[in-house]
Amino acid sequence: MATGTDRIERYGRRTRWLHAAAYLTTLLLLGTGLWLLGGQEGHESILARALGVSDTRLHIWLGWALAAVVALGLIAGVRAIPTFLRESFRYDPGDGRWFLRWPRGVFTGRFGRHEGEFDPGQRIANLVIVAGLLILVITGIGLTTLHGGQLFA
Structure with missing residues (x-):
C-alpha cells in the first residue's frame, strides 16, 4: 500500500x-x-x-x-529548453524494440526499458505537440494581422 x-x-x-x-x-x-x-x-x-x-x-x-x-x-x-530538445531529439538503438513492445505495454502497463528522460513515444509526442502549438500560435498571430476587407464583411 x-x-x-x-x-x-x-x-x-x-x-x-x-x-x-x-x-x-x-x-x-x-x-x-x-x-x-x-x-x-x-x-x-x-x-x-x-x-x-x-x-x-x-x-x-x-x-x-x-x-x-x-x-x-x-x-x-x-534553462530547461536545451535539455528538453536534446532529450526529445534523442535516438537510441533500442527505440525500435521499445515500439515493438509498445502494444503489449498498453495492456499490461509494462513498457520496455528506455534510456533518457523520455521514452520513444513521449519523444515523438513532445515534438508533435510543440510543433503543433508553435504552428497554432504563429499562424494565429499572422491571421490577426490580416484585414479581410469586403470578403469577410
Whole structure:
C-alpha cells in the first residue's frame, strides 16, 4: 500500500501550472474555433455571452492568451529548453524494440526499458505537440494581422 511519501513528482508545481494553462487555453481555442467554423458567429456562445464579447473577439483573446502562455513558458523555462530538445531529439538503438513492445505495454502497463528522460513515444509526442502549438500560435498571430476587407464583411 502506498503512503504519502511514496509519491513520485515528475514535474514541479510551476511546470504543472504552465501545462494546465496551455491545455486550458488550447481547449478553449478549439471550442471557440469549432463554434466559428460551424458558422455560428451570429449566435453567441455561452462563454461569449457570459463575458459580453463576440465569439470572434473571444477567440482572438484566447489566442493571445495562448501566445502569452507559450512566451511565459519559454522565458521561465529557458534553462530547461536545451535539455528538453536534446532529450526529445534523442535516438537510441533500442527505440525500435521499445515500439515493438509498445502494444503489449498498453495492456499490461509494462513498457520496455528506455534510456533518457523520455521514452520513444513521449519523444515523438513532445515534438508533435510543440510543433503543433508553435504552428497554432504563429499562424494565429499572422491571421490577426490580416484585414479581410469586403470578403469577410
